[in-house]
Amino acid sequence: MLNADQVKKDFPVLRNNKSLVYLDSTATALKPYRVIKKIDEYYKKYSANVFRGIYRISEKATKEFEDTRSIVSKFINAEHEEIIFTRNTTESLNLIAYSLGREVVGNGDNIVTSVMEHHSNFVPWQMLCFENGASLKVLDINENGLLQADRKVLNKVITRKTKIFALTCASNVLGTINPVKSIISDVRRINPNTIIVLDCAQYIPHSKIDVKEIGADFIAFSSHKMLGPTGVGVLWGKKSILEHMMPFQFGGEMIEQVSLQKTTFAKPPFKFEAGTPHIAGVIGLKEAVLYLQDVGFDKIKKHEEKIVKYFFKRIQEEFGNDVKVVGPKNSELRSPIFSFTFLNFHPHDIAQILDEENIAVRAGHHCAMPLHQRLSLIATTRASFYIYNTIEDVESLIQGLKRVKKVLR
Amino acid sequence: MSDTIYREIIIDHYKNPRNFGKIKNPDFKSEVSNPLCGDKIKMFINIEDDKIRDMKFMGCGCVISIATASILTEKLKAMKASEILRMSNDDALSMLEIKLSPNRQKCALLGFWAIKKAISGSHGVKK
Ligand SMILES: Cc1ncc(COP(=O)(O)O)c(C=O)c1O
Numbered sequence A: 001m002l003n004a005d006q007v008k009k010d011f012p013v014l015r016n017n018k019s020l021v022y023l024d025s026t027a028t029a030l031k032p033y034r035v036i037k038k039i040d041e042y043y044k045k046y047s048a049n050v051f052r053g054i055y056r057i058s059e060k061a062t063k064e065f066e067d068t069r070s071i072v073s074k075f076i077n078a079e080h081e082e083i084i085f086t087r088n089t090t091e092s093l094n095l096i097a098y099s100l101g102r103e104v105v106g107n108g109d110n111i112v113t114s115v116m117e118h119h120s121n122f123v124p125w126q127m128l129c130f131e132n133g134a135s136l137k138v139l140d141i142n143e144n145g146l147l148q149a150d151r152k153v154l155n156k157v158i159t160r161k162t163k164i165f166a167l168t169c170a171s172n173v174l175g176t177i178n179p180v181k182s183i184i185s186d187v188r189r190i191n192p193n194t195i196i197v198l199d200c201a202q203y204i205p206h207s208k209i210d211v212k213e214i215g216a217d218f219i220a221f222s223s224h225k226m227l228g229p230t231g232v233g234v235l236w237g238k239k240s241i242l243e244h245m246m247p248f249q250f251g252g253e254m255i256e257q258v259s260l261q262k263t264t265f266a267k268p269p270f271k272f273e274a275g276t277p278h279i280a281g282v283i284g285l286k287e288a289v290l291y292l293q294d295v296g297f298d299k300i301k302k303h304e305e306k307i308v309k310y311f312f313k314r315i316q317e318e319f320g321n322d323v324k325v326v327g328p329k330n331s332e333l334r335s336p337i338f339s340f341t342f343l344n345f346h347p348h349d350i351a352q353i354l355d356e357e358n359i360a361v362r363a364g365h366h367c368a369m370p371l372h373q374r375l376s377l378i379a380t381t382r383a384s385f386y387i388y389n390t391i392e393d394v395e396s397l398i399q400g401l402k403r404v405k406k407v408l409r
Numbered sequence B: 001m002s003d004t005i006y007r008e009i010i011i012d013h014y015k016n017p018r019n020f021g022k023i024k025n026p027d028f029k030s031e032v033s034n035p036l037c038g039d040k041i042k043m044f045i046n047i048e049d050d051k052i053r054d055m056k057f058m059g060c061g062c063v064i065s066i067a068t069a070s071i072l073t074e075k076l077k078a079m080k081a082s083e084i085l086r087m088s089n090d091d092a093l094s095m096l097e098i099k100l101s102p103n104r105q106k107c108a109l110l111g112f113w114a115i116k117k118a119i120s121g122s123h124g125v126k127k
Helices: A004-008 A012-016 A033-045 A056-075 A089-104 A123-132 A151-157 A180-190 A279-295 A297-322 A347-356 A369-374 A391-408 B008-015 B063-076 B081-086 B089-096 B102-119
Strands: A083-086 A110-114 A135-139 A162-168 A195-199 A218-222 A233-237 A255-258 A263-265 A323-325 A337-342 A362-364 A380-384 B028-034 B039-048 B051-060
Touching (some): A056 A279, A089 A123, A089 A162, A089 A233, A123 A135, A135 A151, A151 A180, A162 A180, A279 A297, A297 A323, A297 A337, A347 B063, B008 B063, B028 B102, B039 B102, B051 B063, B051 B081, B051 B102, B063 B102, B081 B102, B089 B102
Parallel strands (some): A110 A135
Antiparallel strands (some): A218 A233, A255 A263, A362 A380, B028 B039, B039 B051
């Protein structure tokens, strides 16, 4: 069993803010000391630029940087050259929309996505459709917050003209985990040429992923949601596709040869990594991956299931129907991400009163306005839990919500 | 518990907002909203020779936006329209006497912006 009390000790933010109950890991996760130390190490010991230096500290920086690529590639069972470092999930998804999307999506084509997407896996496709005269088709959810994507639905939605299928592995609002593997195999059966893109930003912090097994063409995720530094994202893409894609940005690092007349580009992944990268951030991500692997995803899963069960039990006991949590109740179908309404209380007031108790939650639409429209809600309050959250943290939230009721009632 | 901004007086203004309601055929009216949280305030104002004759508001929103709109209508009713137009956001915030984080200041200023929008000839709708 994961010992969250022990895990807490690895996170300096929790040591420096003694009574803080941090329930906003879906926005960004806290960083363990090991990650922070690694960043510090780079800046103090070998803070040189990568790749071109013929001197020791640059070679050391390059090695650390490329080691990270190896570790990340093994982590998701990919090839070394298939890992592209970006700024975040948003940039990873935009990279696909610009470099590939604008080449392959034409007038009369369509892109399929879902109503539960974060704006970063929605707006890039919507814009691409506007620009290239394609249409955007949006998969719906049911009353339990589960994606409606059985074969019958997919047979209708996916057509010969479906160029891109973009779906989140896990919703940052509903907590829903989508059965992406079987959905992908259904999509492939209907149209083998559709490019399949997965937003794994909310999946990878909680579960192991194997890109060979899952069958997508691209996956995107952010370092900062998986205990790593901000400013670093990952795009994984199949080598065969990456090789034929146009670069995203032009400039340093991404070229092979430049002359007055023309430029040829480097091979993937460098073709897609123009300019000096966030070296310290990338190296820090390595430690985050190693830390997560040390904790172990089986343990993380079990711990989170315990939190989900306890959360629903206590919410029901204390508030009955006054608190309505969106998304599925079943702990196997969801992450410990709980967005809810509480009577007619405004999410801003709920979050503010909880903050007065030093409980950090988020209030708003969580960058998922189409989903909130679908749920006929303007905003929700979201409490999200991660490996350093304990059962006591759930209890603090319950007590905090009791005070909310006392103040606002 | 640290000091709360949800003091009794604030909650009271939220639950029993002063000057809540509508003026039929107002001289000026306005509507402002915050699309991020859906808060909305409608303001109705009658003015005679620069003097506020009546000021009422309607709306829905968080405690802070409703309570501060209520408090401000009480205070600003006693002022001249031209004085109100010269007021800055900071003036309004200091009148409210509550400590707010930058994120919540927008909520607290919603009513103030509605009042200003109504009486500034360029934006307000003169009936
Ligand atoms: C499901 C999902 N996708 C994408 C993103 C965007 O991540 P980033 O802001 O790191 O680009 C988020 C962030 O909240 C998310 O929850």
